[in-house]
Amino acid sequence: xxxxxxxxxxxGVARQALVEPNQTLTSLLRDELGLTGTxxxxxxGDCGCCxxxxxxxxxxxxxxxxxxxxxxxxxxxxxxxxxxxxxPLQQAFVDAGAIQCGFCxxxxxxxxxxxxxxxxxxxxEEITKGLSGNLCRCTGYEKIVEAVQDAADKMSEA
Amino acid sequence: xxxxxxDYYHPQSLPEALSLLGEMGDQARPLAGGTxxxxxLKLKKLAPKVLLDLSGLEELQGNxxxxxxxSLGALNTASRLASGGPEVPGLLAMGAGxxxxxxxxxxxxxxxxxxxxxxxxxICLPLLxxxxxxxxxxxSGQRQVSLDGYFKGPGYTVKEPxxxxxxxxxxxxxxxxxxxxxxxxxRQAMEIALVNVAAHLELEDDGKTVALARVxxxxxxxxxxxxxxxxxxxxxxxxxxxxxxxxxxxxAAEARPIDDHRGSAAYxxxxxxxxxxxxxxxxxxxAQGSKEEQA
Numbered sequence: 156x157x158x159x160x161x162x163x164x165x166x167g168v169a170r171q172a173l174v175e176p177n178q179t180l181t182s183l184l185r186d187e188l189g190l191t192g193t194x195x196x197x198x199x200g201d202c203g204c205c206x207x208x209x210x211x212x213x214x215x216x217x218x219x220x221x222x223x224x225x226x227x228x229x230x231x232x233x234x235x236x237x238x239x240x241x242x243p244l245q246q247a248f249v250d251a252g253a254i255q256c257g258f259c260x261x262x263x264x265x266x267x268x269x270x271x272x273x274x275x276x277x278x279x280e281e282i283t284k285g286l287s288g289n290l291c292r293c294t295g296y297e298k299i300v301e302a303v304q305d306a307a308d309k310m311s312e313a
Numbered sequence: 314x315x316x317x318x319x320d321y322y323h324p325q326s327l328p329e330a331l332s333l334l335g336e337m338g339d340q341a342r343p344l345a346g347g348t349x350x351x352x353x354l355k356l357k358k359l360a361p362k363v364l365l366d367l368s369g370l371e372e373l374q375g376n377x378x379x380x381x382x383x384s385l386g387a388l389n390t391a392s393r394l395a396s397g398g399p400e401v402p403g404l405l406a407m408g409a410g411x412x413x414x415x416x417x418x419x420x421x422x423x424x425x426x427x428x429x430x431x432x433x434x435x436i437c438l439p440l441l442x443x444x445x446x447x448x449x450x451x452x453s454g455q456r457q458v459s460l461d462g463y464f465k466g467p468g469y470t471v472k473e474p475x476x477x478x479x480x481x482x483x484x485x486x487x488x489x490x491x492x493x494x495x496x497x498x499x500r501q502a503m504e505i506a507l508v509n510v511a512a513h514l515e516l517e518d519d520g521k522t523v524a525l526a527r528v529x530x531x532x533x534x535x536x537x538x539x540x541x542x543x544x545x546x547x548x549x550x551x552x553x554x555x556x557x558x559x560x561x562x563x564x565a566a567e568a569r570p571i572d573d574h575r576g577s578a579a580y581x582x583x584x585x586x587x588x589x590x591x592x593x594x595x596x597x598x599x600a601q602g603s604k605e606e607q608a
Binding site: 156175176177178179197198199200201203206212213214215217218219220222223266269270284285287288289 | 392
């Protein structure tokens with residue numbers, strides 16, 4: 156089966172791409188659209204590095220076929236900042252030192268964003284549950300949890 | 314990790330999907346959430362020539378209640394089930410909520426969990442305890458199969474390759490009925506249970522006597538299993554610690570665990586006893602709670 160054309164919305168912009176049936180959404184974003192903020196980690200849905208928001212729900216983009224994104228809306232880490240102004244979650248991660256190597260960060264922030272949309276003032280337990288699909292091998296998670304708490308505080312004040 | 318090559322079909326109706334499946338036989342695999350199937354393709358455990366994406370099938374979506382019977386579409390995601398709602402029994406919501414991670418729950422489906430049929434499947438155990446039936450659609454029509462009798466082995470069920478699991482049928486949640494779900498693992502998320510237990514209790518109008526009970530055990534047999542011994546001990550007896558301890562003993566005796574790298578058979582058997590007791594306590598508290606709510 157040859158490549159097929161698909162259309163989808165990525166970070167609010169309508170995009171078109173030619174994709175193979177066996178191409179994943181991770182590959183579509185990184186290789187076809189040049190959005191390399193989405194990381195390719197384990198490839199089997201364990202690490203969460205490839206997390207994106209598909210129609211308002213977080214998914215492991217390594218386990219979604221590019222063709223399954225036809226007509227749908229994808230939000231990647233590149234869609235969060237407004238120009239030079241970082242999203243409050245991004246700023247909180249920087250301020251708290253929640254980023255070390257940075258590989259898990261895009262997925263971590265998108266999972267945190269989905270969590271805060273459902274639960275604007277999460278408890279510590281709700282944060283760890285909400286981020287349970289994202290592995291970090293550097294930070295030990297403490298500063299990540301702090302960053303999400305800080306961002307939640309700032310976003311609810313605003 | 315790369316996917317092997319395959320052709321991708323996106324049928325728009327159940328008859329179309331069944332006819333494609335009929336033409337291609339075991340060369341084709343239905344694709345729902347993909348959280349198991351795509352992993353197995355990447356790990357080269359499976360190499361189908363065709364993936365049939367079921368997401369376009371209206372027939373597999375949506376839930377309804379008719380005369381005390383709930384029908385749940387096979388494409389319900391674990392997240393959707395975990396968030397509960399009037400049609401979803403609390404026991405099923407608990408199991409679905411303990412599956413994988415948020416990202417996995419947003420894709421993994423009811424039908425996928427049943428077809429993948431792992432011995433510790435977080436959605437299968439509650440459904441087995443709830444006495445659910447599955448609806449299988451095939452070239453010659455539909456058939457209903459009780460879950461007690463549906464599982465044949467790890468990843469192996471009575472579903473024929475030409476059939477598609479379309480719905481799950483179960484009794485609507487009602488007062489005096491409660492469920493408990495207990496999952497033991499080494500970590501609290503993204504975990505396959507070392508042992509898991511789902512218990513379902515129905516109380517008589519007196520709010521005390523057990524009218525009907527089912528206890529389902531996971532990871533202690535080649536597929537999710539019911540403990541007939543536990544059910545027998547409980548039925549007709551006054552709910553409480555004494556009878557729950559006896560039922561837990563019966564469940565432990567009937568479990569058929571093996572030693573593996575995750576735990577020994579002896580440990581698993583002990584844990585069946587402990588988790589069954591906890592699940593029954595949880596089920597009783599839910600059953601009595603739902604009774605008071607009504608009163």
